[in-house]
Amino acid sequence: MADMVVGRDKCGEQRLVSLPLSRIRVIMKSSPEVSSINQEALVLTAKATELFVQYLATYSYRHGSGKEKKALTYHDLSNTAEESETFQFLADILPRKILASKYLKMLKEKKERRRRREENNNDESDEAES
Amino acid sequence: MAERPEDLNLPNAVITRIIKEALPDGVNISKEARSAISRAASVFVLYATSCANNFAMKGKRKTLNASDVLSAMEEMEFQRFVTPLKEALEAYRREQKGKKEASEQKKKDKDRKTDSEEQDKSRDEDNDEDEERLEEEEQNEEEEVDN
Numbered sequence: 001m002a003d004m005v006v007g008r009d010k011c012g013e014q015r016l017v018s019l020p021l022s023r024i025r026v027i028m029k030s031s032p033e034v035s036s037i038n039q040e041a042l043v044l045t046a047k048a049t050e051l052f053v054q055y056l057a058t059y060s061y062r063h064g065s066g067k068e069k070k071a072l073t074y075h076d077l078s079n080t081a082e083e084s085e086t087f088q089f090l091a092d093i094l095p096r097k098i099l100a101s102k103y104l105k106m107l108k109e110k111k112e113r114r115r116r117r118e119e120n121n122n123d124e125s126d127e128a129e130s
Numbered sequence: 131m132a133e134r135p136e137d138l139n140l141p142n143a144v145i146t147r148i149i150k151e152a153l154p155d156g157v158n159i160s161k162e163a164r165s166a167i168s169r170a171a172s173v174f175v176l177y178a179t180s181c182a183n184n185f186a187m188k189g190k191r192k193t194l195n196a197s198d199v200l201s202a203m204e205e206m207e208f209q210r211f212v213t214p215l216k217e218a219l220e221a222y223r224r225e226q227k228g229k230k231e232a233s234e235q236k237k238k239d240k241d242r243k244t245d246s247e248e249q250d251k252s253r254d255e256d257n258d259e260d261e262e263r264l265e266e267e268e269q270n271e272e273e274e275v276d277n
Contacts, residue, residue: 016221018144026137027172028179028194033187040196040219045178047218048203051211052174053145054152056167061153072153074162077170086207089177090170 017046024049056080056087140171178202 024046028037057072063083064076078097081090145168149159179194181202186194196219203211 016218016225018148019140020144023137023140024175027175030138031176031179031183034179034183034194036193038193038195040222041182041194041199043222044196044199044215044219045175045182047215048178048199048208048211049140049171049175050148051214052208053148053167053171055208055210056170057149057152057159061157070156071158071160072149072163073160074166077163077166081170089206090173093169093173094166 017043017050019046019049021046059084059087138172140168142168145171177206181205 021042025037025042028034028042028045056077060076060080061072064073064079074094074097078094080087081094082096142164146159146164149164149167153159178199179202182194182198185198185201185205186192189198191198200212200215203209203215
């Protein structure tokens with residue numbers, strides 16, 4: 001099976017699709033319910049993925065704070081996943097990042113709140129008994 | 131069906147090139163951002179495949195085809211991809227047709243060469259007529275297949 005669709009021919013014409021079809025096919029086949037994929041579907045999926053990469057990159061860049069620094073950062077991408085409906089399906093794999101110290105602090109506060117709640121419950125049950 | 135983790139990733143070099151070509155000149159992409167986009171692309175393939183497969187199943191087919199993929203794009207709210215994808219499909223079909231015709235032509239030339247080597251010179255005229263008729267028939271067949 002041809003790996004690239006329309007490799008560079010003698011005239012040096014551009015490829016129709018740059019992503020390797022064999023790899024795209026592996027990913028597609030990892031989906032359990034899929035039995036077979038016709039060649040056109042494979043080509044279109046590869047092409048769609050390229051369009052997607054372009055779209056995700058440009059969208060994130062335009063809406064992100066990295067613009068000032070003329071850079072595309074992870075932060076821009078996770079913002080996109082979080083805030084754009086179209087890219088919502090990426091929210092789990094592009095989570096927002098949080099400093100470890102901040103997270104540990106949050107955990108501590110949560111624990112504290114729970115402890116205080118339990119104490120109140122105990123007090124109430126004490127009162128009920130007396 | 132165990133795939134090694136790296137098999138589900140797309141090649142870094144190609145992903146990087148696609149990103150660079152999409153963004154304005156001089157914009158840097160952090161390694162982390164690049165890796166994130168690559169992962170997102172893999173997830174996109176899975177999502178698109180699953181979606182396309184639903185359309186195939188609706189049509190009681192076991193093989194995913196081009197229209198399933200196009201329907202999936204609409205379903206996933208990537209309508210903006212539909213037109214460029216249709217264009218890519220047309221280009222692909224033309225290319226395939228060109229390849230098919232080229233290989234058929236090669237075969238015809240090869241057969242013709244073999245025939246002329248075997249035939250008696252005095253029977254040449256008759257053979258030419260036969261070949262012309264054969265060529266016409268083949269052309270008609272080709273037209274039907276293309277429909």
